[in-house]
Amino acid sequence: MISWRITKYNPKNRDERGYYLDDKEWTCFSEVGTVVIEEDYLRTESNYINAITTFMDEMGLNKVYLNALEIWSDEVANQNASGFLSKIWVGKGVTTQEINELAKLTLRNVIWCKLSYKNDFFVHFGYDYYMYIGANKDCPNARKKVEDSGLFVENFNSPYLN
Numbered sequence: 001m002i003s004w005r006i007t008k009y010n011p012k013n014r015d016e017r018g019y020y021l022d023d024k025e026w027t028c029f030s031e032v033g034t035v036v037i038e039e040d041y042l043r044t045e046s047n048y049i050n051a052i053t054t055f056m057d058e059m060g061l062n063k064v065y066l067n068a069l070e071i072w073s074d075e076v077a078n079q080n081a082s083g084f085l086s087k088i089w090v091g092k093g094v095t096t097q098e099i100n101e102l103a104k105l106t107l108r109n110v111i112w113c114k115l116s117y118k119n120d121f122f123v124h125f126g127y128d129y130y131m132y133i134g135a136n137k138d139c140p141n142a143r144k145k146v147e148d149s150g151l152f153v154e155n156f157n158s159p160y161l162n
Contacts (some may be wrong), residue, residue: 001119003134005156006051008044029108047149048131049103051142052115052123053096055133057122058142063093066102069116070101075110085111112161116161124160132158 013022014093026036056064076082084101088094094102094115105111106125115121124132143153 001134001136002138003132003156003158005152005154005158006131006133006144007049007152008047008129008150009152011152013155041148044129044150045104045107047146047151048107048129049149050085050149051131051146052099052103052133054145055123055135055139055142056096056121057136058118058139059135059137061117061121064099064115064117064121065091066140067116068111068112070119072112074112075108079105079108079110080116081105081110081157082089124158126159127142129136132156132160134158 007021009020009025014020014090026041029041032038032041056062062108066088067090069088071085074083081101084098085105088098088102098109099115100114102111102115106113107129112125114124120136122132122134124134126132146153
């Protein structure tokens with residue numbers, strides 16, 4: 001399995017241990033309106049969501065399975081997500097449309113989830129806008145498209161594999 005870390009953070013701003021040094025970056029949806037303008041946030045969020053479907057397209061996948069889910073109820077109502085989440089459960093095969101919503105809610109700190117397809121593909125979300133994608137084959141076209149969107153794709157093992 002090959003895996004990548006997908007972020008908005010330029011690797012040039014990391015120290016030798018991999019710590020990100022630019023403390024002016026926003027890291028959370030709650031910073032919209034204070035640290036980041038809504039338009040920039042939404043563009044970045046869209047790029048992350050598109051990264052998932054871009055890798056899925058190259059893998060020939062039209063659905064994945066939800067294999068971990070945590071719901072943080074305080075934010076569910078704020079994002080009007082109750083109806084959607086009532087139809088989601090661990091083990092469910094999720095469509096691209098549902099993946100888009102799950103990713104959005106995860107990036108906005110409403111839920112946390114892990115997605116996968118057998119041992120062929122996974123998507124893991126970390127804190128501070130870190131996302132990890134793994135595939136059983138190299139995905140050069142997806143990596144290029146994601147990088148062209150302004151995100152960074154680095155070879156990196158997901159810390160959420162277990």
